[in-house]
Amino acid sequence: MPTTRSLHLAAEIGGPPRYDAASHIALARLAERGTLDFVTFRDSFARPGPDAMAVLARVAPETTRVGLVPTVTTTHTEPFHVSSAVATLDWVSQGRAGWHADVSTTEAEARLFGRRPAAPAPALWQEAGETADAS
Incomplete structure (x- = not known):
């Protein structure tokens, strides 16, 4: 018997930094009218612009x-903060939240926090997995 696979369609609504909510809302509504399943918003500590979660x-x-x-960068972010932010998004969206884990591998990003130097990517991805498990 063949396996049924579903296709989920998404649109990334971040793009160049915009600091007005109306443009992001308009793109999300367009995706919704187009019957896309979800929208994503990329983020990183090195990217200028508003916080994707916010x-x-x-x-x-x-x-x-x-x-x-x-996108939620788990490096330099405590698992509790990731979990509570995702839970808040899930609450305000009435159950429509997800998150895309990412890691921060550069010394420049590590210096933004000053807590620890950049770590090797495999260790950071293991840490991201542990954060996902805790969330």
Whole structure:
């Protein structure tokens, strides 16, 4: 018997830094009208622009169906903060939240926090997995 696979369609709504909520809301509503399953918003500590989690928390009450998936960098972020931020997005979106884990591998990003030097990528991805397990 053949295995059924579903296709999920998404759109990335970040793009160049924009600091007005209206543009992000308009893109998410367009994705929703186009019956996409979710929108993503890329983020990193090295990228200028608003925080992906905060932007999608603002978009959440302005949409009704589309899933909201921000990038969350787990390096230099305590698992509790990741978990509570994702839970908050899930609450304001009424169950439509997800998250895309990422890691920060550069010394420049590590210097932004000053807590520890950059670590090798495999160790950071293991840490990201542990953060996902804790969330």
